[in-house]
Amino acid sequence: MxxxxxxxDHVRFGDPHVTSDDADRLSILSNVFEALVARTADGSFVPILARSWTLSDDARTWHFDLRDNVRFHDGKPFDADDVVRSLRRVRDEAVGGELGTTGVISSYLRDVRIAGDSAYGVQLSTQEPMADLLDLLADIPILSDESIEALSRGEYIGTxxxxxxxxxxxxxxxxxxxxxxxxxxxxxxxxxxxxxxxxxxxxxxxxxxxxxxxxxxxxxxxxxxxxxxxxxxxxxxTSVCATFMFNLLSGVATSRALRRAINYAIDVDSIIADVAGGEAVALKGPMTSQHLGFNPNAPGFPYDPDLARSLIDDAGLDQPIELVLDVPTTLPDEARDLAIILSEYLAAVGITVDIRVHEDRPAYAETVRTKQINDAACFDSSPVSTFRLLREKFHSGVAGPWWLGYDNRYVNELIDRASRTADIETRRVLYQKAFAMISDDAPWVFLYNPxxxxxxxxxxxxxxxxxxxxxxxxxxxxxx
CATH class of the missing domain: 3.40.190.10 (Periplasmic binding protein-like II)
Incomplete structure (x- = not known):
């Protein structure tokens, strides 16, 4: 051939180190640039520019042996200096990120000691245990000093x-x-x-x-x-979760019973048929089948409006209950339609909905990041990294960029234990337990995975x- x-939709790509989950952009860049490792469907990793790696028992020290037969497109041989330079560049917040992600990746690498110990060997030492470091490295392309300089000229030189x-x-x-x-x-x-x-x-x-x-x-x-x-x-x-994230810091959504009631009040299968054209699967919690720790046998929230009404009664909230939903006009493009459908389902169980539309998508992301939303905000982005997902959205000790007040000390402990656990299968079990607890607390309106x-x-x-x-x-x- x-x-x-x-x-x-578009062919914009730009600096490969800018944080983004835009599939069109990543498709272009992934054919030009490579990372140390690549993620597989079962959550494990395979070597790309790395030949092999080891992790210490305390999950703090990584060593990577690199391929010695790789060249950049300009003919320069690939070596450890390129890895060190790229990882140090990514942790510079000046590199930036799309839709509120500036500083997200750099926050994980800020205190990591990055050093080459031979021409084809790199050691990474973290202050805190980080057994999921490969989750981050899989998304970081490796550039040479020359290819970084070439970006300013609009040239893209990868391996x-x-x-x-x-x-x-x-x-x-x-x-x-x-x-x-x-x-x-x-x-x-x-x-x-x-x-x-x-x-x-x-x-x-x-x-x-x-x-x-x-x-x-x-x-x-x-x-x-x-x-x-x-x-x-x-x-x-995909790893995308179409959802409404509740504000658990203030307002009516601080009621666990109400959050669970809202999830039971919605017929997600019908929403998938009507809004997603049937091309999605119902979420059973905050993870998809692409996430380490996902449990396909989780019960989720089957449509049960009678149970929803009972939970609302048990919540003991002042009547009438009003829910204010924030929605963007894009990403997801169907956000307004979802809000309208939700308002119809919730009206049937006695909840009125006020929809606030936000035209400026980057500003909307910043509203979520700064935790200035109303009762719930529509969002469709979820990193494929379970490590990032749980720390950025659910660990109250971290209170990450997309954390909106969820606080469960048992979940925090499970996430912390996973970070200290080098064995991936043991980590999977810990994440499954966290998935079950978070799902049961219903911090999101769980809709679908497109x-x-x-x-x-x-x-x-x-x-x-x-x-x-x-x-x-x-x-x-x-x-x-």
Whole structure:
């Protein structure tokens, strides 16, 4: 295969060290840059630029042996200095982050001692136990000093399978870098990424091109393409939680009984059918199947309006109960629809809803981060790292950027124990216990975990068999 066309909402990418969970951006960057390790579907990790690693029994000292046969696109050999420089750069808050994430990753690395101990060896020493450090490193691309300097000139030099040939606001073209380190039978020589925002135009372009992928297909477009036999649709599990996060610092949502009642009052399966086009699975708590510690057998909150009314009565709150919901206009795009549907379900159990719409999405994220929300705020972002998820949103001792007042000392203890536990399976059990406790306390309105849909043209179908290529877990388009 020679060329592959990829259509997606946008082709913005920028500095690879800027914190982001934008799938379109990450798909582009992941083909150009590489990290030390990569995350697998079961929560474990495989080597990429690292050859192997060890962790001390006290979960404070990591040692990485690096590959000695890797070169950047400009020909410079990869070595330990590149790892040290990249990790130190990422912990500089000046690098920034999208939608309120500035300083999030740097906060974890701020006190980490980062040093090379040989040309191809790096040691990381943390002041506190950090058994989940790989969760962070998997999302940090490694750049050389020269490639960091090149960013200021708009040049992107990585170690990945592809190099950027040219780009503008609407397209990115890449060419395959010859390498004997990796081989894969689905390996286009050239990738052409195009920014096409509107579904109709993407479908029309799709029908005219033989080798084409549409990233982030909407459920409606997926159904149309399937009906026309124009494409194979691949449904990828993601770590995204579509939810309303309750304000547990003040207001009516400080009542645990009310929070649980609200979750029982909502028919999530119907919401998935109506709002998500059926392309999602109901949340049973604050994790998805992509998170270490997720329990697929958790009971969740099945639709039970009678139980909801009983819990509301038991809550002993002043009547009438009013809930004020904050919603953005994007991310998730369906936030206003979700708020309207929630208001209808809650009216049936005696709760009135006032919806406050926020047009400025970055400002909305900052409102959540500074804990200035009303009773609940719609949000759709959740890091795939269980370590980050629990510390940033639920550990009251940390009171992280997205923490909104949840306080359970037993959960705090489980999270802290997991940080001290080097064995991943033991950590999984600890996180499962935390998942169960948090779910039972209902600090969120648990809605759904959406699939990321990818449309593959018919001519590519034979290359996307079970033994061939498919998007990564999470739906990123990586070609390795």
């Amino acid at each position: 020679t060329d592959l066309n990829i259509l997606q 990945g399978r592809y190099r950027i040939v040219d780009y503008n606001a609407y397209s990115v073209r890449m060419a395959l870098v010859e390498s004997d380190r990796r081989t894969h039978r689905f390996c286009p020589e050239r990738l052409s990424w195009s920014s096409i925002e509107y579904d109709d135009e993407r479908r029309e372009r799709f029908s005219r091109r033989e080798r084409t992928i549409i990233a982030g297909v909407t459920p409606d477009s997926a159904k149309r393409l399937e009906r026309l036999d124009k494409a194979m649709i691949i449904r990828s599990q 699939y990321r849909l990818t449309a593959i043209s018919e001519t590519l179908a034979e290359d996307t068999s079970p033994a061939g290529w498919s998007p990564t877990t999470g739906g990123l388009l990586k070609f390795r």
